[in-house]
Amino acid sequence: MTTEGRRRPPGQLVAALLAAMPGLVFGAATYLGLPHPEMPPPLAAVVYGVAIIGAAFTLSWGAEAAQVDISAGLAIALLALIAVLPEYAVDFVFTWQAGQIYEANGGQCVPLPGGANPCSLALANMTGANRVLVGVGWPLIILVASIAVWRSRRHGGGESSTTHHDEVDLAPAMSAEVVFLGLATLYSLTLPLRTSLTLLDLAVFVAIFAAYAWRLAQAPAQEPDLVGVSAWAGEKPRRARRAWVLGMFAVAGLVILATAEHFAQSLVDAGTELGIDQFLLVQWVAPLASESPELIVACLYAMRLKASDSLGTLLSSKVNQWTLLVGTIPLVFAVSATTIDGLPLDMNQRLELLITAAQSLFAVALLMDLRLSRRGAAALFTLFAVQFTVSVTAGPAVNRITILVLSAVYILLAIAQMLRLRRRVARTVRDGFAAPYAELEQDEPAAR
Helix, strand or coil: CCHHHHHCCCHHHHHHHHHHHHHHHHHHHHHHCCCCCCCCHHHHHHHHHHHHHHHHHHHHHHHHHHCCCCCHHHHHHHHHHHHCHHHHHHHHHHHHHHHHHHHHCCCCCCCCCCCCCHHHHHHHHHHHHHHHHHHHHHHHHHHHHHHHHHHHHHCCCCCCCCECCCEEECCHHHHHHHHHHHHHHHHHCCHHHCCEECHHHHHHHHHHHHHHHHHHHCCCCCCCCCCHHHHHHHCCCHHHHHHHHHHHHHHHHHHHHHHHHHHHHHHHHHHHHHCCCHHHHHHHHHHHHHHHHHHHHHHHHHHCCCHHHHHHHHHHHHHHHHHHHHHHHHHHHHHHHCCCCCEECCHHHHHHHHHHHHHHHHHHHHCCCCEEEHHHHHHHHHHHHHHHHHHHHCCHHHHHHHHHHHHHHHHHHHHHHHHHCHHHHHHHHHHHHCCCHHHHHHHCCCCC
16 A cells, blocks of 8 residues: 555545534534524434444544553543443433423423433433343344354364354453443342432442443553554554544544434434334434444454454443443433432333343353353343334333343343352452453463
């Protein structure tokens, strides 16, 4: 490739920015009071959703390239936040609106036009995104990795040390992600017993994330393995590299700021116009925009026989969402409503939190031996698919019963898995909390 070719922005970056531009233009025009054509809500949801997808890709590439310049500890803290920034933006919009309505109605969440409870929408996107990440994202990695191994064998290659035809192994250093996700999950199982999500929950979840980041900061710095757009930016001279990384962050941030509120409102309005349940749109459609780039990037790693890194990325995102995202929701609500009251939880929200926490517990149990098998992935996908199908086809009463039954199944399967791996659990917990990283790196080549 010529020097001129290396200077030219890759086509993927150009495509992502072009996809984001319509949403940025329309969103900025609305905020600034500039003339612009009015879009029907379904079309607006698509335009703003595509813009968020483009911004999320741009953020992920910039975040990967930034690893060249920042320390391991700072990289962990920043990349964890940046990776799910679109998810935060959409969730915070609903939470802020819920706080405003709560304050305006004397401490009550009055249903919006169309029947949705604004406080329930504040949690709908978060619980939906978490369940999609585990119920679809993790099994998808196994599927893509299996296909990649089959193709490699067909062309005379073999399996990598962590990617096999029927499972994906995690590096021993990833035990920290497993045990801190487990810690956050055990606390989250108390949430369905409450009537509100409070600032106390904020303190607990942020403390767990801070301990997790501190633990990871002890890991030695590693040379990042960059591909595609991130490699193009990361291989530039230092000044140019930093300019491009900051530029990608700035543009993506502007797009998210200009479109997140409009995307959230368009989903609600589209539900009213099309006669579709607003809660379901927010729970299942919004995560498609915020999570899809992350899932696509993870699949690309799996196709390169780096499924361990791929699954590790999604695992780290799950830790982030199940600590910082859940914890900061009551803070945004409190600021918006100018109160120290917690975000009210009705029965439906408590059930959604229950099944999300139960799924997370089962997922942690599956990873206690630092591997995800094809059978475990199939169980995750099947249980998720059952509840998803019921939620979009059956009535609320049937959905509530299904959630209770599936939550019990998740928890019983988690207990059975923990008992089966009881000897391995103790070691994984010790490794995750306290084992020196040098020791874990020595164990890495060993078969578990």
